[in-house]
Amino acid sequence: MGKRSTIYGALALLLGAAAPLGAEPIKVVTSFSVLEDFARHVGGDKIALSNLVAANGDTHMFQPSPMDGRLVAQADVLIVNGQGFEGWMERFVESTEFDGLLVEATRGVDLIDTEHGEHHDDKDEHHDGEDQHDDEHHDKDEHHADEHDDHHEDTHAKHSDEHQGLDEEHHDDHQEEGGHHHHGRYDPHAWHSVANAKLYVANIRDGLIAADPSNADYYRQNSQAYLAELDALERQLQQQVATLADDQRRVITSHDAFAYLGQAYQLDFTAPQGLSTESEASAETVAKIIRQIREQGIQAVFVENVSSPRLIEQIARETGAKVGGKLYSDALSAPAEGAGSYVEMMTHNISTIVQALD
Structure with a gap:
């Protein structure tokens, strides 16, 4: 499945060249409800959004249905958490013959190593979500994303090769036993940090831009507004815990x-x-x-x-x-x-x- 996501740049060029004015929203599928909310904030009315694991659903125990398979097979973009959180995802996506763009939302996150209590910085050279950690960088969001576009195709092709098979290198010890899955070495629940959520949003923004470059400015503006909302949330939470x-x-x-x-x-x-x-x-x-x-x-x-x-x-x-x-x-x-x-x-x-x- 990792090889399919190497079409990231090629797909972006194809859609960008072919998309007429007033084109239909691109079809986006998210794996679970947190990613659905992020994608809705960034994609707005430019995407037709579907989600697999619903509110209050247990992603660990989820069993995709044939209808879910049809949704993914028809999707332009599939957004997943990765790091073994959706233990059923790789086999499921292969069964659907999905040939769209795979976005792994945890790319760039400083992952918690559950075996050694250390951290693993899952960044590639050109990841552009780093500037979301500081309020002062919000006004640079659009400019930074423009600079990033020049590297987008090579970066994500490189990322896909490095993270083939939904980040297999991070969970080589992942094993199937009796149909159940177990997380690998790194804790996948990274969205519980607002700083990490900003990286999720940046990855989703970049994925939508790659799949639908004609609406790049729209996705950037939406993400910038939402990132400002997340900054306010972070300040509020820190004050409460204090x-x-x-x-x-x-x-x-x-x-x-x-x-x-x-x-x-x-x-x-x-x-x-x-x-x-x-x-x-x-x-x-x-x-x-x-x-x-x-x-x-x-x-x-x-x-x-x-x-x-x-x-x-x-x-x-x-x-x-x-x-x-x-x-x-x-x-x-x-x-x-x-x-x-x-x-x-x-x-x-x-x-x-x-x-x-x-």
Whole structure:
């Protein structure tokens, strides 16, 4: 599948040359709800957007349907998280004979190495999302993207070769057992850092520009406006977390999805399950967490929207800790639940944590 995405530049040239005025929106498919929200903000009415794993859906356990296969087969652009998050994706896409543009949203992210506690900087030479980390660079967004266009074709062809097979080099130890998938070496839940979300947006912007260069200015303007919104969100979240004392920053959740949130906002997350909701919590791990809660006087534990609450509720009963609320980990909520967009999800999660632990 990696070879298919090497058509990035060629496809961009073809569509750019052939697209008439008033052309139909390009067909874009996202793998799960967070990416759907990012793509909607950047693509606006210039894209026809479909999504595979819906709100409150568990991407780890997802099984694509024949209708999903038809959506992907007809797509001009497919946007995925990568890093093994969608363990079923590579085989699924190969079965659809998708020949459009594959955008891996985690490109450029400083990944957390789950084996060694280190970081892996997944950047190529010409990645242009780096300037999104500082507010002062927002006014350079459009200019920087223009400069980047000159390198776009070579860069993404190079990236595709290096990351063939949905970033196989980052999860060579990824194995299929009984139909279930396991994450590889790097934690894929990178969107829980707003700084990383800006890189996701930059990658999606660049992908849409490559597939639909006639609307490049539109995608740049939309992304610039959304990046400013993310900057405001980051300031708000930092202010909220600053109200917690150092000994109030320990958080117990269902599965290990919040390492990037913890890193960004100085929170200490512990979970009985591993990176995937499919992983089983061992009795030893649960006992260790129970001891930790008692010894450290942790006041609250949290359930997740994609995980069964039973284990966390059991831990709460045995320790006397309260269930501090629901966190949204691997999916957005339905619109009426208050976490139906990325901004709402991040606001909800931090507010829920701070209110329960303060």
